[in-house]
Amino acid sequence: MLYKIAYRSIAVREFSREELEAMLVDFRVKNQRLGITGLLLYRANSFIQFLEGEELKVMALFGQIRTDARHKDVHLFLHKPIETRVFPDWWMKFRWLDGEDEFNMSDLTPQNVRQLLRDYGAQ
DSSP: OEEEEEEEEEESSOOOHHHHHHHHHHHHHHHHHHTOEEEEEEETTEEEEEEEEEHHHHHHHHHHHHTOTTEEEEEEEEEEEESSOSSTTOSSEEEEOOTTSOOOTTSOOHHHHHHHHHHHHTO
């Protein structure tokens, strides 16, 4: 069964674009091996990540993510079965969000999560 989750977290320190790009290389290799696809958003020391794949693999990966020392205050805000992937071709798409992106990552609602998926899932 396919499953998707989304969480937000706070970085323990500010990361440069170069640092995040280097981490993404490892994330993509691991996700490809596990058959997990998704999207990672970063803005002002906050992360939002969407992951999708086989339920057991996604939840096992999330268990590892929760204990990753690079971030804190991990909050799972979406978890449910799905029929099809939103990000079928992305082992881990990444978007660096800047001040032009108008949403508050710490106050997510189902409506603005859907808008995020529309805005960034199609790019």
